Amino acid sequence: MNLKSNPAIAAICIVSFSAFVSLSLQQKPWPVPDAAKNKKNPVALNDASISTGKTLWGTHCKSCHGTKGLGDGPKASQLSTDPGDFTKTSFQTETDGALFYKTAEGRDDMPGFKTKIANANDIWALVNYMRSLKKGGITPTTPTTPTTPVKDTVKKVEKPVVVTPPPVKKDTLKKVNPPVIKSDSLAVSVQEQITRLAIRVDSLERLLNSVKARVDTLK
Structure with a gap:
């Protein structure tokens, strides 16, 4: 068959060949x-x-x-x-x-x-x-270099907190008072001692008199 003498058949052959090539080039499922x-x-x-x-x-x-x-x-x-x-x-x-x-x-x-x-x-x-390569391009989801404010990288040095103790109230101190000696009781005590001494002196006088009497009898 002479394709030159039949343009219609020639056109059909060209279309069929193009379709075959197109199908052969199509990607099969992957x-x-x-x-x-x-x-x-x-x-x-x-x-x-x-x-x-x-x-x-x-x-x-x-x-x-x-x-x-x-x-x-x-x-x-x-x-x-x-x-x-x-x-x-x-x-x-x-x-x-x-x-x-x-x-x-x-x-x-x-x-x-x-x-x-x-x-x-x-x-x-x-x-x-x-x-x-997407049509319209893309926007990166994360930055290349994270930006951190400089002020956040400097550690803050806090001043030491000085705790002042509360003042001590005078009323909270216990007062120690010396013992109070009553003058009446002291007088009674001295009087009792004097009485006891007088009794002893009297006893000694009696003893001396007794000794003296015995000495006289021995002479």
């Missing part, structure tokens, strides 16, 4: 294990991690996926599968864990990078850069 899909990204989505991911992207990904992730890299035409458009919602709605798994393991034309990028945190940083 199942990801739930354990990998549900992994949380331990690397903060900030300017520093995005910068690290961008460097890795330029080294390992840009040649196929393009500078902006549109799938238009210089090697994209050599692939048998579609490199995809990373700016689309269908890509951006995938979990960080799923993107990490696909980047690390690879499939078909895409090699796995778990050996070339041995540090897992670098792959997570690459995932963060993929997030920045």
Whole structure:
């Protein structure tokens, strides 16, 4: 059959071939294990991690996926599968864990990078850069360098608290008074002693008289 003589048939063949090529380039489903899909990204989505991911992207990904992730890299035409458009919602709605798994393991034309990028945190940083390719861009969720007011970093030195004891009231001191000797009792006591002495003197006089009498009898 001469296609030149039948333009209608030629057009149908071209459309059919284009459809075949388009279907062959479409990405087939890429199942990801739930354990990998549900992994949380331990690397903060900030300017520093995005910068690290961008460097890795330029080294390992840009040649196929393009500078902006549109799938238009210089090697994209050599692939048998579609490199995809990373700016689309269908890509951006995938979990960080799923993107990490696909980047690390690879499939078909895409090699796995778990050996070339041995540090897992670098792959997570690459995932963060993929997030920045979203249409409209993204706002980092955490600052690169936390800002802490200077005044909060200086420890306050508190002045020592001097506790002054309360004054002692004069009334609280116990007064010790000397014993009071009543003059009446003292007089009675002296009188009793004088009486006792007088009795003793009288007894001595009697004794002396008795001795004197005996001496006289002996003469």
